[in-house]
Amino acid sequence: MSNQVKYVLQESEMPQQWYNIIPDLPAPPPPPLHPGTHQPVGPDDLAPLFPTALIMQEVSGDRHIAIPEPVLDVYRLWRPTPLYRARRLEKDLGTPAKIYYKYEGVSPAGSHKPNTAVPQAYYNAAEGVRKLTTETGAGQWGSSLAFACALFGIDLEVWMVRSSFDQKPYRKLLMETYGATVHPSPSDVTNAGRAILAQHPDSTGSLGIAISEAVEVAGSNADTRYALGSVLNHVLMHQTIIGEEALKQLAEAGDTPDVIVGCTGGGSNFGGLAFPFLREKMAGKMNPVIRAVEPAACPSFTRGTYAYDFGDTAGLTPLLKMHTLGHEFIPDPIHAGGLRYHGMSPLLSHIYELGLIEAVAKPQSECFAAGLRFARTEGIVPAPEPTHAVAACIEEALRCKETGEEKVILTALCGHGLLDLQAYGDYLHGQMEDLSLSDATIEEALRGLPAGV
Numbered sequence: 001m002s003n004q005v006k007y008v009l010q011e012s013e014m015p016q017q018w019y020n021i022i023p024d025l026p027a028p029p030p031p032p033l034h035p036g037t038h039q040p041v042g043p044d045d046l047a048p049l050f051p052t053a054l055i056m057q058e059v060s061g062d063r064h065i066a067i068p069e070p071v072l073d074v075y076r077l078w079r080p081t082p083l084y085r086a087r088r089l090e091k092d093l094g095t096p097a098k099i100y101y102k103y104e105g106v107s108p109a110g111s112h113k114p115n116t117a118v119p120q121a122y123y124n125a126a127e128g129v130r131k132l133t134t135e136t137g138a139g140q141w142g143s144s145l146a147f148a149c150a151l152f153g154i155d156l157e158v159w160m161v162r163s164s165f166d167q168k169p170y171r172k173l174l175m176e177t178y179g180a181t182v183h184p185s186p187s188d189v190t191n192a193g194r195a196i197l198a199q200h201p202d203s204t205g206s207l208g209i210a211i212s213e214a215v216e217v218a219g220s221n222a223d224t225r226y227a228l229g230s231v232l233n234h235v236l237m238h239q240t241i242i243g244e245e246a247l248k249q250l251a252e253a254g255d256t257p258d259v260i261v262g263c264t265g266g267g268s269n270f271g272g273l274a275f276p277f278l279r280e281k282m283a284g285k286m287n288p289v290i291r292a293v294e295p296a297a298c299p300s301f302t303r304g305t306y307a308y309d310f311g312d313t314a315g316l317t318p319l320l321k322m323h324t325l326g327h328e329f330i331p332d333p334i335h336a337g338g339l340r341y342h343g344m345s346p347l348l349s350h351i352y353e354l355g356l357i358e359a360v361a362k363p364q365s366e367c368f369a370a371g372l373r374f375a376r377t378e379g380i381v382p383a384p385e386p387t388h389a390v391a392a393c394i395e396e397a398l399r400c401k402e403t404g405e406e407k408v409i410l411t412a413l414c415g416h417g418l419l420d421l422q423a424y425g426d427y428l429h430g431q432m433e434d435l436s437l438s439d440a441t442i443e444e445a446l447r448g449l450p451a452g453v
């Protein structure tokens with residue numbers, strides 16, 4: 001009987017293409033709309049924010065897009081990433097299930113986010129862009145883009161959600177180490193930030209507010225563009241390298257997944273892991289249940305509505321058809337800062353509506369309990385975001401213990417938590433609360449949805 005733990009590909013086996021799931025879906029996702037005309041936005045509407053190559057990827061109907069050689073060259077710093085069989089966790093749970101995790105924490109910034117930060121910086125640099133702006137929740141995306149911008153010689157200005165800015169000072173220092181400038185959000189350097197501070201001087205911020213600030217600055221400076229770390233089609237497509245590698249590694253292990261779980265903030269690590277497997281499922285080659293796991297404090301899939309809404313709080317972006325809690329919804333300052341987004345990727349929302357994936361919500365204390373159990377068996381301290389995925393893996397594995405099923409469970413451990421230890425400290429010292437989210441709060445936020453669309 002094999003006792004193999006790590007499934008490691010050679011650099012020469014690294015996928016050379018990203019996978020675009022859109023042409024394989026039974027129906028195309030609804031297009032983004034211009035907020036004034038309610039007509040589909042065209043490339044010209046997006047040009048002030050994104051380079052042409054990324055706009056073309058956003059609307060591409062090609063099934064595969066070749067990864068440029070300079071991007072592959074940077075990917076080689078940490079890719080292919082290992083697939084682990086969580087044998088010690090399985091033993092601790094006493095489950096007959098097999099748990100596999102694709103570990104993205106080996107990247108320089110410690111998460112999956114460089115998979116898209118590197119191509120985004122590359123395409124901007126190739127089109128002569130001098131500076132990028134962005135938002136960051138927990139700081140994983142901001143530090144990934146700061147790393148990528150350093151490699152391609154671009155300046156970066158980051159708006160970091162206030163609650164994370166206060167909870168995670170080392171992520172700010174990591175961004176600065178790579179050369180970025182970091183503001184807490186809401187900040188007094190943008191109109192959007194000042195408007196929020198005037199109404200809520202103690203605002204803990206949100207990803208929606210930080211996006212407004214970064215978009216405002218990019219939109220008003222000709223040499224500056226904006227980069228988004230999740231939500232958009234091209235971002236999820238860049239992340240499919242996770243699933244493409246995992247497909248090869250699971251085949252090497254001689255298994256096919258019965259259940260795939262992943263945490264969802266804007267949906268990029270989950271989509272990146274799941275889409276290549278969904279392609280195989282739609283082709284009739286396997287039949288995994290694919291389950292998104294979101295925080296109970298920000299439940300866009302499970303308690304939001306499917307509607308056109310702004311991607312940011314101030315209403316500066318196109319309207320996106322997505323599962324949303326309303327762009328005015330400010331989630332409680334939970335520790336999984338990367339999951340505090342009011343909306344969900346429009347592509348994943350569409351796939352959810354098609355019935356191809358399912359979703360559950362988990363409170364953060366259950367997730368940190370799972371994170372501790374994982375750290376104490378597998379050794380890796382998960383970032384707060386993927387503790388949601390770990391909690392769902394454990395739940396499924398314990399179900400298998402009841403039924404005796406030997407299911408194969410696959411997840412993405414999309415980042416390590418070594419710069420999130422304050423959150424573990426709060427949990428260990430009994431200072432973590434699960435605040436309940438009332439229907440009335442959600443209904444109130446949904447009243448702010450744009451009318452007539």
Ligand SMILES: Cc1ncc(COP(=O)(O)O)c(C=O)c1O
Nearest residue numbers: 140230265266267268269338415
């Ligand atoms: C480690 C980690 N996981 C997950 C997320 C959530 O984003 P996404 O749903 O796009 O993967 C973030 C976002 O910042 C993150 O930093």
